Amino acid sequence: MEIVSYSEARKHGLMYYFTGKSCVNGHIAKRRSCCGNCIECVVAYKNRHPEKNRIRVQKWRDENPERARRTAREGQKKYCKTTKGQLRKFCRRASTRLSYGKSYKSQRSLLDYTPEQFEDHLIRNTEFSSIAEAMMSNYHLDHIVPISYISDIIKDEDLQFRVAMDLKNLRLIPAKVNFEKKNKINTSEIQIIISYLFNKYNINV
């Protein structure tokens, strides 16, 4: 990390400065230009006093509603672009289409993969380095076996969700192709996925 003195940071309106020297607690970390507190000490304090921190944050939000809204929006935007955020977004989309009302936590517990495996699976064999990048290029997440078909055939709600969101049932395709596909299930590719999924989840039709 580059050395930036307190006075330089103040002069240029930077949020942090860095001396390269350790704080009283032995951290060598950035310090906040407003108060001189070491950021590792601040994090440690917040973790030691979660309730106090919650109250402090709420007080700040009440006093700065406009900034709080903006910060929340920006945080949301950043989160949406992360791997975790993408998985959450697609779980929400699938659950809306299935009218599946369980919390995101319960939804996640039904999936047999991590957000990282989700991303690896989707971008494998593509030119993209992340799902967010594919989205920017107008790619869509496609359920190979359409959600409408899944909800017609399967009655159990948890099972509907698991089948819809099974990695084998997910791929990225250009938006245009997705619109042309509609809800067709009569291709051999889709039939193969249907047999795979029905076998995996012991579904008898």
Ligand SMILES: [Zn+2]
């Ligand atoms: Zn410290």
